[in-house]
Amino acid sequence: DAGVIQSPRHEVTEMGQEVTLRCKPISGHNSLFWYRQTMMRGLELLIYFNNNVPIDDSGMPEDRFSAKMPNASFSTLKIQPSEPRDSAVYFCASKGFAANYGYTFGSGTRLTVV
Amino acid sequence: RKEVEQDPGPFNVPEGATVAFNCTYSNSASQSFFWYRQDCRKEPKLLMSVYSSGNEDGRFTAQLNRASQYISLLIRDSKLSDSATYLCVVDNSGNTPLVFGKGTRLSVIA
Numbered sequence: 001d002a003g004v005i006q007s008p009r010h011e012v013t014e015m016g017q018e019v020t021l022r023c024k025p026i027s028g029h030n031s032l033f034w035y036r037q038t039m040m041r042g043l044e045l046l047i048y049f050n051n052n053v054p055i056d057d058s059g060m061p062e063d064r065f066s067a068k069m070p071n072a073s074f075s076t077l078k079i080q081p082s083e084p085r086d087s088a089v090y091f092c093a094s095k096g097f098a099a100n101y102g103y104t105f106g107s108g109t110r111l112t113v114v
Numbered sequence: 115r116k117e118v119e120q121d122p123g124p125f126n127v128p129e130g131a132t133v134a135f136n137c138t139y140s141n142s143a144s145q146s147f148f149w150y151r152q153d154c155r156k157e158p159k160l161l162m163s164v165y166s167s168g169n170e171d172g173r174f175t176a177q178l179n180r181a182s183q184y185i186s187l188l189i190r191d192s193k194l195s196d197s198a199t200y201l202c203v204v205d206n207s208g209n210t211p212l213v214f215g216k217g218t219r220l221s222v223i224a
Contacts, residue, residue, distance in 0.1 A: 033211060042214065042215075042216035042217065043158070043201075043214045043216075045211050048211050050209075056211075091157055091158075102148050102150070102160045102163070102203065102212065103160075103212060104160075105157035105158050105159070106157060107156070107157050108156075108157050110155075
């Protein structure tokens with residue numbers, strides 16, 4: 001089991017550019033979550049999917065953020081246009097049907113917008 | 115009131131010490147509880163689930179007090195490698211996302 005795979009690991013981009021973060025959940029997991037982590041705010045849930053369907057995107061900070069899950073093995077989080085305050089670590093996590101086993105997180109994408 | 119509250123620390127303890135973290139949660143209907151560990155610049159990883167009867171995994175003991183709505187984590191004989199941030203996590207139902215505390219930072223000093 002390769003775990004949750006995120007790419008890229010690091011991204012440095014200029015303000016105004018489009019950024020796309022990618023996630024491959026663990027095979028067979030039916031829920032996928034996108035989080036953002038900063039020192040000030042901790043882990044914030046941005047959006048989550050059950051069976052590829054977006055369930056709650058109320059954590060998405062602005063319309064500049066969008067997420068898709070076209071199939072069970074792939075999801076993207078897009079920021080367009082990016083701003084310096086978007087700089088953070090973005091984690092993807094997935095969960096199977098059993099509720100008592102928590103989430104498995106990917107290694108994260110460290111985004112810096114200059 | 116925040117859903118999950120933890121003392122951010124840092125807790126600075128010498129090797130071999132016993133250290134305990136507490137966490138409180140606001141939703142009395144919460145169903146499942148976890149402790150996650152996050153190393154610097156790494157992802158959170160599940161440390162242990164927390165059961166009503168309390169549970170132990172080596173040097174780590176987790177306790178749940180539903181009446182007072184708090185969870186604790188006890189680490190005995192601290193090692194340098196225990197230095198990390200410990201996140202208290204609550205599952206309000208099987209169908210809603212886990213709720214994460216902001217974490218408690220532990221530094222074990224030689």
